Amino acid sequence: MIQTEIGPMDGNTWEGLCQIVYKKRYSTYQEMVPSPGDWGIEGFMLGHGIAIQCYCPKQEYDTSTLHTKQVGKITKDLNKLKEYQNEIASRIGDEKIKQWIFITPRIAKNHIYSHVRTKETEVRGWNLDILDDDFQILIHDIGHYLSEFRVIQTLRGELLIFSESQKDSLEKTENSTEYEENINRKNKIRSIRGGNYNLNTHKRLNKITTDKFLLGDELIRKIEKQSPSLYKSLNRVINQYENEIEEVSLTWEGTASSLLEKVSTQLKERLEKDDNIGGVIVDSDLNQIVDHIISKWIALCPLEIDQ
Structure with a gap:
């Protein structure tokens, strides 16, 4: 469990909020439940070529440790796209994944962008049928979804917390x-x-x-x-x-x-x-x-x- 701008979060609560946001944003959003397996994406938007993957650390880490874990998670989940390309293809049909969005509460170091640029080149080189030629990796933090998260919390009747992460x-x-x-x-x-x-x-x-x-x-x-x-x-x-x-x-x-x-x-x-x-x-x-x-x-x- 970690403290965020919208309150305490763990992997399940974080992914749950992200799933609701994307279901509201896109009528074509399809949640990829981890059964029969976790294939490196939490869901995808048909007609948009967008796939998402969520990550929330299990506990509070120092900056260097968090960065290492984020980089490791990205690398591991991108490799799953190649390992499970046939399974993914059968779920998304003729769709090509243009953007793979990694969603995490906060970014530890901006070095993460260097890592994903390198991984983009590597992943494109795999020439997977499920990926677009201009395949792109994006990093989203909590700021991309703040107002939507607050609406969800309000509708749930949760008390809003704003002062947990004051400077x-x-x-x-x-x-x-x-x-x-x-x-x-x-x-x-x-x-x-x-x-x-x-x-x-x-x-x-x-x-x-x-x-x-x-x-x-x-x-x-x-x-x-x-x-x-x-x-x-x-x-x-x-x-x-x-x-x-x-x-x-x-x-x-x-x-x-x-x-x-x-x-x-x-x-x-x-x-x-x-x-x-x-x-x-x-x-x-x-x-x-x-x-x-x-x-x-x-x-x-x-x-x-x-x-």
């Missing part, structure tokens, strides 16, 4: 000076307790707010790319509430901490109550989205904090 380093967003000044100004007010200002608290709040802003921004971009319908729903609910925030903050008579607590609680409640959001995305990601939006409103307004 270790965070990119700075544009106009950082403006949001840093707003964060610093508003957090200075939050750092006053009992009339006393605490510099260490102020510095720590600035870091926490900035981290939540940047980390959440990365998560939001993932959702927009992988699940546009969920992103649209989030955007709608958040924008509706954002229209009310300025008035709420300008007329607030309590403390800054109680204001932020109220806004955070109300935003999450609205997201959870929406039929297209609640029960669709895991709670940890939902909390991260709320933290991001609150930090964003602190950084870029409209959430104002006064003494």
